[in-house]
Amino acid sequence: STDTLTSLLAELGNIPVVTDPTIVRRRSRDFFWYSPVLNDQLNGKSADLIVTPRDEADIIRVAAACARHRVPLTVRAGGTGNYGQAVPLAGGVLLDITALDTIEWIRPGQIRVGAGAKMNAIDAATQPSGYELRMHPSTKRTATIGGFVAGGSGGIGSINYGGLRERGNILAARVVTMEPEPRIIELRGDAAQKINRAYGTTGIITALEMPLAPAWPWIDVVVAFDDFMAAVEFGHAAALADGIVKKLLAPITWPLPSYFGALKSCCPEGKSILIAMIAEPSLESFRNLLGGRGTITLEMPTDDGPSKVPLYEYTWNHTTLQVLKSDRTVTYLQCLYPHDRLLQKVEEMRTMFPDEVLQHLEFIRFNGQLTCSGLPVVRYSDAERLNEIIRLHEAHEVHIANPHVYTVEDGSRYKRVDVDQLGFKHEVDPYGLLNPGKMRSFVAER
Ligand code: FAD
Structure with a gap:
């Protein structure tokens, strides 16, 4: 109620707040509009006010006040999440x-940083000493490390290190609990998984310790192929070539490249492409492996400075965004292919939905195996057909992490929340005030 918010505001003292409803409504959104299903469900949802803490002490004060007054609190970082x-x-x-x-x-190989730091700023700070983040989402230029760990899964670099869920990819996290007297908890090693992809329902992350990878001079490469499967087969060969150092291998079927704006000059009519990031010393070996199988149409050092559009902004969830810029009738899916029948299953899905599901793959490591994550662009007709497409993928052993749902459970491949995360939530958020509604298995105790 208004009274509750007034007393809450009084307790916040000089911590900056924004109450202008237009600004609050605008900042309460993220990229959920990618999904026509979520767009119907989430449009118009809004916080009552924005609080902008300056440091961890401010966060403790906000958490205490919210817990005392039983006011929900949702953390917002870069606001680039896809599922609301x-x-x-x-x-x-x-x-x-x-x-x-x-x-x-x-x-060497490690950084400890505030959770609100932008990933681009982290790389800029560590690259002079020869290191960079092991992986980043394609939103690296705007997203934060805390948002990635709390909401993301993997990205550019996951071809070498797997996703955030792999042991060792998050070294430690510091969280503030949501209680009248908030505690600070340091989660180290495997325990840090309690906050991975929990959408901020298991504590407010204030700092993270992340492992780093060697920072190679990366070269952005586009290769054009007559046929999509030729792009996939070459991508697979390049992924398996351990002597070729890479950070990204993404086969994308024609006609998706026809939507690629500024990149169109590198995307010949009718050709499927492979987008790659290759370490400069490996470029010659990469070209040798390619031989006459495809044609290189771009080779340029990666540059993701503030005013640049790096090649990786055509990959991962950006591929769909590039298409959405001119065609709002499409949406997408998130698939995980079985590693032992990879090419066969890709071919099967392509044959099953030739024009409706347009293939885009990302080579990744998963549980110690090389496989592909699929982020196909789907021509949307209605929610029922979308569910049918999901069902057909799963019936063919292509697992789906559904991006058209907003709870942690429904978005996971197993449709359930990790037991550690649920248990930890009871410890850190007994009243269920952190991003309420997102962890649907949780029932508040008090
Ligand atoms: P936000 O969107 O602000 O937050 C994400 C979630 O984390 C929310 O639930 C929020 O409450 C919670 N949260 C944020 N900070 C904290 C904190 N300090 N403590 C507790 N909870 C917190 N994701 C990938 O994994 N890989 C990709 O390649 C990828 N590509 C994308 C491309 C596009 C075009 C778009 C729109 C999205 C993409 N995403 C991708 C999703 C998203 O961009 C990333 O997960 C990103 O890292 C989110 O960071 P953010 O700072 O924007 O977080």
């Missing part, structure tokens, strides 16, 4: 965490 992850379903406070961006330390 940062959309408050029950109003309350939207906590803008982006001021917590301090780098605590950098050591």
Whole structure:
């Protein structure tokens, strides 16, 4: 109620807040509109106010006040999530965490940083010492490390290190609990998985310790092929060539490249493409492996400075965005192919939906195996047909992490929440105030 919010505001003292309803409504959104299904469900949902803490002490004060007054709190970072992850379903406070961006330390292969730090800033800080983040989403230029760990799964670099869920990819996390007297908990090693992809329902992350990878001079490469399967087969060969150092291998079927705006000059009519990032010393071996199988149409050092559009912004979830820019009738899916029948299953899905599901794959490591994540662009007719397409994939052993649902459980491949995460939530958020409605298995105790 208004009274509750007034007393909450009084307790926040001089912590900056935004109450202008137009701004609050706008910032309560993320990229859920990718999904016509979520767009119907989430449009119009909004927080009541935005609080902008300046440091961890401010966050503790906000958490204490919200817990005392039983006001919901949803953390917002870069706001680039795809499933309404940062959309408050029950109003309350939207906590803008982006001021917590301090780098605590950098050591060889490791960094400890405020959760609100942008990934681009992290790489810029560590690259001079020869290191960079092991992986980043294609939204690296706007997304934060905390948002990636709380809402993302993997991305550019996952071909070498797998996703965030692989042991060792998150070294530690510091979280503030949602209680009248908030505690600070340091989760180290495997325990840090309790906050991975929990959409901020298991604590407010204030700092993260992340492992780093060697920072190679990366070269953006586009290769054109007559046929999509030729792009997939070559991508597979390049992925398996351990001597060729890479960070990205993404086969994309024609006609998707016809939507690629500024990249169109590198995308010949009718050709499927492979987008790659190859370490400069490996480029010659990459070209040798390619031989006459395809034609290189772009070779350029990766540059993701503030005003640049790097090649990786045509890959991962950006492929769909490039198409959505001129065609709002499409949407997408997130598939995981079985590693032992990869090419066969890709061919099967392509044959089953020749014009309706347009193939886009990302080579990744998963559970120690090389496989593909599929992020196909889907020509949307209605929710029923979309569910049928999902069902047909699963019937053919191509697993789906459904991007058209907003709970942690429904978005996971197993349709359930990790037991550790659910148990941890009871410890850190007993009243169920953190991003309420997103972890549907949780029932508040008090
Ligand atoms: P937000 O969207 O602000 O938040 C994401 C979730 O994390 C929310 O639930 C929020 O409440 C929670 N959260 C944020 N910070 C904290 C914190 N400090 N403590 C607790 N909870 C917190 N994802 C991938 O994994 N790989 C990709 O390649 C990828 N590509 C994308 C491409 C496009 C075009 C788009 C629109 C999205 C893409 N995404 C991808 C999804 C998203 O961009 C990433 O997951 C990104 O890392 C989210 O970071 P953010 O700072 O924008 O987080």
